[in-house]
Amino acid sequence: MTKRIRLRDVVEDDLPIFYAHQLDPDAVQMAAFPSRPRDAFMAHWARILANADSIEQTIVVDGQVAGNIVCYEQDGEREVGYWLGKEYWGQGVATEALAQLLAQVQTRPLYAHVVQHNIASRRVLEKCGFRVVREETGLPDSSGAPVEELILILS
Numbered sequence: 001m002t003k004r005i006r007l008r009d010v011v012e013d014d015l016p017i018f019y020a021h022q023l024d025p026d027a028v029q030m031a032a033f034p035s036r037p038r039d040a041f042m043a044h045w046a047r048i049l050a051n052a053d054s055i056e057q058t059i060v061v062d063g064q065v066a067g068n069i070v071c072y073e074q075d076g077e078r079e080v081g082y083w084l085g086k087e088y089w090g091q092g093v094a095t096e097a098l099a100q101l102l103a104q105v106q107t108r109p110l111y112a113h114v115v116q117h118n119i120a121s122r123r124v125l126e127k128c129g130f131r132v133v134r135e136e137t138g139l140p141d142s143s144g145a146p147v148e149e150l151i152l153i154l155s
């Protein structure tokens with residue numbers, strides 16, 4: 001049966017679910033982004049929800065909270081980002097969620113930073129029309145190794 005994927009505004013009850021998603025060691029490895037302790041995570045989300053200039057949406061799959069997708073400004077560039085619970089990976093959810101966000105957000109260009117080894121995220125972006133424009137060395141990962149990132153753009 002086809003899954004029903006939709007976006008809606010984030011509500012407070014979603015935050016503990018997002019918190020659990022970003023604790024997953026496989027997700028941390030995939031995104032090369034360290035998980036935040038609970039207090040820091042909640043403070044981070046309080047800040048982004050209070051920012052009128054950013055967009056945060058909960059990804060709902062068949063009525064269940066599957067993850068989040070966000071669009072925010074960083075260093076003068078408007079960025080997209082997303083994170084799904086592992087049980088929802090590999091089913092086309094992120095691609096559909098990003099396509100729905102791109103229909104909502106008319107701003108172009110949009111940017112995304114993806115660590116080189118995150119093939120899934122790169123594919124999500126490319127399937128939605130983003131193209132790699134440059135490479136950058138990002139912040140070190142938890143082992144202290146520099147993280148090689150791809151920068152993608154949707155013009």
Ligand SMILES: CC(C)(COP(=O)(O)OP(=O)(O)OC[C@H]1O[C@@H](n2cnc3c(N)ncnc32)[C@H](O)[C@@H]1OP(=O)(O)O)[C@@H](O)C(=O)NCCC(=O)NCCS
Nearest residue numbers: 027031082083084089090091092093094095119120121123
């Ligand atoms: C990255 C992530 C969002 C992908 O979401 P998803 O819903 O599984 O992606 P989709 O199912 O839409 O798949 C998109 C493409 O990636 C491919 N893909 C999915 N998982 C993959 C994997 N582990 N390895 C390689 N390719 C993968 C799919 O086959 C598909 O490509 P195709 O259509 O050419 O076959 C999800 O794995 C996730 O939340 N990871 C943890 C957080 C993260 O990395 N966020 C992004 C930071 S930039």
